[in-house]
Amino acid sequence: MAQFNRTDTxxxxxxxxxxxxAPEGPLDNNAKSSRNRSQKWQxxxxxxxxxxLPRCRKCGRVTVTNxxxxxxxxxxxxxxxxxxxxxxxxxxxPVCNSRIQAVRRLEVGVALxxxxxxxxxxxxxxxxxxxxxxxxLAPLLDALTYGIARIARDKAVFTLRERMGYLGxxxxxxxxxxxxGWHPHRHPLPLFDRPVSPDDLIELHYAEFRAxxxxxxxxxxxxxxxxxxxxxxxxxxxxxxxxxxFAKSEYSVSGxxxxxxxxxxxxxxxxxxxxxxxxxxxxTTGDADDLDLWNEYEKSTRGKRALxxxxxxxxxxxxxxxxxxxxxxxxxxxDVYDTGFYVTDWSPVxxxxxxxxxxxxxxxxAGHWQDGRDFCRANGIPIEENDQ
Numbered sequence: 001m002a003q004f005n006r007t008d009t010x011x012x013x014x015x016x017x018x019x020x021x022a023p024e025g026p027l028d029n030n031a032k033s034s035r036n037r038s039q040k041w042q043x044x045x046x047x048x049x050x051x052x053l054p055r056c057r058k059c060g061r062v063t064v065t066n067x068x069x070x071x072x073x074x075x076x077x078x079x080x081x082x083x084x085x086x087x088x089x090x091x092x093x094p095v096c097n098s099r100i101q102a103v104r105r106l107e108v109g110v111a112l113x114x115x116x117x118x119x120x121x122x123x124x125x126x127x128x129x130x131x132x133x134x135x136x137l138a139p140l141l142d143a144l145t146y147g148i149a150r151i152a153r154d155k156a157v158f159t160l161r162e163r164m165g166y167l168g169x170x171x172x173x174x175x176x177x178x179x180x181g182w183h184p185h186r187h188p189l190p191l192f193d194r195p196v197s198p199d200d201l202i203e204l205h206y207a208e209f210r211a212x213x214x215x216x217x218x219x220x221x222x223x224x225x226x227x228x229x230x231x232x233x234x235x236x237x238x239x240x241x242x243x244x245x246f247a248k249s250e251y252s253v254s255g256x257x258x259x260x261x262x263x264x265x266x267x268x269x270x271x272x273x274x275x276x277x278x279x280x281x282x283x284t285t286g287d288a289d290d291l292d293l294w295n296e297y298e299k300s301t302r303g304k305r306a307l308x309x310x311x312x313x314x315x316x317x318x319x320x321x322x323x324x325x326x327x328x329x330x331x332x333x334x335d336v337y338d339t340g341f342y343v344t345d346w347s348p349v350x351x352x353x354x355x356x357x358x359x360x361x362x363x364x365x366a367g368h369w370q371d372g373r374d375f376c377r378a379n380g381i382p383i384e385e386n387d388q
Contacts, residue, residue, distance in 0.1 A: 040094040045353025059087035074367035080333035088326030121195040125231040128185035150215030165193035168313030178272035205231035
């Protein structure tokens, strides 16, 4: 892997290493989509250079076809490539993350719509452990996971849930970084077959917290504060909004993060950063300390799920079998008949990730193939027409 230092020029930087100029003024929907795609591909290019994960270094850079060709596809709804390696990392890859989170967001919305149609109830919570600057992320995640596992095995919790008509829960894992170090936390969404009263939720919250606290302490960490661990009723008519909350880790340099006491999404608290902001700092400033933190984050989250459904819950809500993150990321736009042309040599894009976004922005979902050809000609990208 290429060594990284503060003098390297990264994708999205000018020759002096400063941030490339961003478009100014209002953007229409297509312009917003194009700008967002450009940011993701620029960040992906940084990953090609600095990621600690081999699959992320290959994602979108290495072809997987026998002849090395990459299809450029548009089907009226989407635009994309066929024939590229994907990593399927919801945590570390901006492009795979967006694909995965778009599907998960829809699944949460469908689940809550089904629950509402059944006349059920739901609650929304936040669970975290005490954390301090200098603590490693992996042990914090372990303590959080173990504490939550203790909740599921607690007899008092089981009895209360059964009385309340508990169906299962959706769990979202979120990680931020602030003055007090890494801050991993889960947002549970417990679902019930009937509306739940505030009194029942208070009783359940205290029972769950007691079990969680014992688990965290068993792992050698300080007792968590109940003030930082909450559980509150939710209005099921806001299913779409909750879907946004639960898939809010989609790549964004604006750093949207959810505050449990809020009815809307917000930027991270003052002094805190999302992992995507951390990666953007590596891209725009080349900060070596931020790179170390990013690599720690990559390794600590590898193999973990960002969004999970408890066993049997998807079937109860009519969602059926769940596609893996990797399968979602591997899905390609359309088929061979949606391919306008093929890139026969991907190396120009592999050297400059911004070209990957630029070509898609030129073609657009509408299939502006001549604009795409012109872009390739102007940037030295060899192409071949689709004879299908």
